[in-house]
Amino acid sequence: xxxxLAEAYSNRALARSKICHKTEFNLLLDxxxxxxxxxxxxxxxxxxxAWIYKVFLIDNQAAIEDYNQAISLNPEYLxxxxxxxxxxxxxxxxxxxxxxxxKVLELDSECTEAYRSRGVARYKLGDLEGAKKDLFNAFDLFxxxxxxxxxxxxxxMIMNMFRDYEVYKHLFGFESTMAEKISHSQ
Numbered sequence: 001x002x003x004x005l006a007e008a009y010s011n012r013a014l015a016r017s018k019i020c021h022k023t024e025f026n027l028l029l030d031x032x033x034x035x036x037x038x039x040x041x042x043x044x045x046x047x048x049x050a051w052i053y054k055v056f057l058i059d060n061q062a063a064i065e066d067y068n069q070a071i072s073l074n075p076e077y078l079x080x081x082x083x084x085x086x087x088x089x090x091x092x093x094x095x096x097x098x099x100x101x102x103k104v105l106e107l108d109s110e111c112t113e114a115y116r117s118r119g120v121a122r123y124k125l126g127d128l129e130g131a132k133k134d135l136f137n138a139f140d141l142f143x144x145x146x147x148x149x150x151x152x153x154x155x156x157m158i159m160n161m162f163r164d165y166e167v168y169k170h171l172f173g174f175e176s177t178m179a180e181k182i183s184h185s186q
Contacts, residue, residue, distance in 0.1 A: 006039035028052050043073035047080050060087040078107045097121045112141045
């Protein structure tokens with residue numbers, strides 16, 4: 001490995017994240033810190049370090065700081081807005097999460113994860129109509145993508161949140177419709 005190549009350290013951290021034990025998380029941070037020290041304007045290294053903080057170390061505030069840095073370096077960094085929105089959601093900073101998911105949807109109006117997560121944040125804030133709209137948008141997009149697993153998961157979220165059959169009754173039976181659609185396209 002080239003000791004002066006920031007990308008190599010960042011990539012090694014990501015590769016290690018797939019196989020390392022929790023006692024080795026400091027190695028991931030060491031690699032990402034080295035990548036950032038070699039290339040301070042490397043937005044992806046900040047994004048990757050934020051992901052390590054959020055997923056492995058459960059430190060949402062440190063993650064948010066690094067997502068902020070990645071976004072300041074690349075204001076169109078969709079994934080950074082999406083993951084920062086998740087970190088805000090996990091930290092119960094709901095207004096901020098809704099803003100980030102809204103930014104993601106400005107950048108990509110079909111980002112299913114942003115609709116679903118924004119729906120959860122809106123639900124937690126008591127905006128039930130906004131939550132329904134976002135969750136149903138996510139469901140419809142997953143359906144259009146023929147993504148059965150995410151359709152089922154999103155339907156389960158809607159059922160759990162609203163507990164009103166009239167709200168979600170039309171979501172049943174999509175599995176057989178989707179199976180027919182897939183079999184006819186083959």
